[in-house]
Amino acid sequence: MLLADAGRFALQAIISHRLRSFLTLLGIAVGIAAVILLTSIGEGVHQFVLKEFTQFGTNVVGISPGKVKTGGQPPTGFPTTARLLTMEDANALKKLPNVTGASPTVWGNSEVEANGRLRRSTIYGVDADFMHVFSAKVQTGSFLPAEGAGSSRAFVVLGSKLRKELFGTENPLGARVRIGGLHFRVIGVLAPKGQFLGVDLDDTAYIPAERALELYNREGLMEIHVLYKEGASSAAVAEAVKQRLKLRHGREDFTITTQEDMLKTLSNILNILTMAVGALGGISLLVGSVGIVTIMTISVTERTNEIGLLVALGARRRTILGLFLSESVILAVLGGVMGLLFGIGLAQLLHLLIPSFPVHTPWRFAAVALVVSGVIGLLAGVLPAVSASRLDPIDALRAE
């Protein structure tokens, strides 16, 4: 029997029971639609979260002091012996191969006073390289200049929100600002950066790290951000940083976190989340496939006579098997296509109604869904098709 004829024969059988076939493939359609919709939402959230994180630039390695991530007094009561990260450490890291910048970082919260107004804002002590680490853009003026150690001038760059709050529409360049007990001169304003996980990134002020150490009365930096060349291996850079700092400190008393590792871990977690919601949809798909098994079993029973006839007309067992298998595969794939359109439609509708809601349907998922529905049809059809092919033709012809 030719393949095209087998397909046509199966399709005719499906069409001859329009309503029944439609309801059966609806079961698969709902399952596929659920999987598509849920994974679309999962993938949308995945991309949304990753975008939040990658806005800082991905080729960054962070170094924080101490081997353990917990700050403050050690629980044993002994003073910590970890050496502090210093400005000199940051400067030494700038000279490593493949490293394009290293920004010392100190942050805190202080009152900022200017133009007769007072506001509590987040203060970052950084240096010129921070611009690249943070992927920040200057709106007016310039960012902190690159200056030699010990000679940082008291300049400040304002976040756009802080500038608006303090100066309104006035030009803040050259204005004097008091932060804590120190005085600074405004040399620039950053372009708005938006929010990151609920934190306003524009309600900030950037001052030289040395001034921040002075302001907060600290001896060591809180973190050093090392920026490396695009395309360089993050592991190699992290290793070079580690060696250099070990040489300077005598032992490993710091922690290195590469942005890439962090993103990878995050991405893995989000992938598991997507898979989990997909599996929830998979349950309805399973129910749908049970529907196919049911209807195919009924179909074989109803058409016992026909099976006997086909055998009498010279059909081989394999042909009978193939006919019933293709019937269930066609049912499942039709259901799959319907579910795919339905799922994508729902996802797009959701996106249309709630534009801020992240929804993304990757074509990879759509293709997988189709293949899965075909496989389901095949598996669901096996049992009824095998029983059809094993019927005794004499009994089958006699059955009424």
Next chain:
Amino acid sequence: MSDESPTSTLVSLHGINRTFYLGDSKVHALCDVNLTIAHGEYIAVMGPSGSGKSTLLNLIGLLDRPDEGTYMLEGRDVTTLGADELAAVRSERIGFIFQSFHLVPRLSAAANIELPLVLAGFSKTERAKRVSQALQEYGLTDRANHRPNELSGGQRQRVAIARATILRPAVLLADEPTGNLDRVTGEEVVKLLEKLNAQGMTLIVVTHDQTLGARARRQIRMVDGGIARDVTNGAVVPNDAP
């Protein structure tokens, strides 16, 4: 068998036994049957219910296998063939006609007639040619696109006969072909079968109907799984056991 040349022998059964088990009871459906059928014969198999007529027909039609004995079809031992080979022989050499027609209800008359060609893997153009020819031969051209439920009983059996003969089988096996038809249409169907027989197709009819059975040149009467009487044109044929 010895008095016939092997080329003209179509079916030759030797020492055929077939036993069924119905629950605990053992039913000896065929009991040491020996039978030789030549090409072009017109045979009526008669006998009471349960005498083994249908079992004999199913066995000749390769739907059933004997427990014992040999079956030679056109000089070839078919008792040893595998399922796929049997299917091929059924497809090419044997045509079945059933009491209840066994038409596929969702397919048109033309599609029903086409079915053996489809199963045998003929190309679409070849199929279309043969089907339109068959429709014309059996006077069904204007009913080609009707479903079986839109056809009369006689038309249905004509479709079934057209389907059984589309691959020009050597033997046509009819199990009560007129059982579901009234007298007039039954007569038409029998005439049609006899016409095919006159063209050289071997015809074996299983029937309860005495008048129908009497029309055959050779009458086989079965009782309790054995051949009780084998008459050709009024003359008793001796049981040709070796």
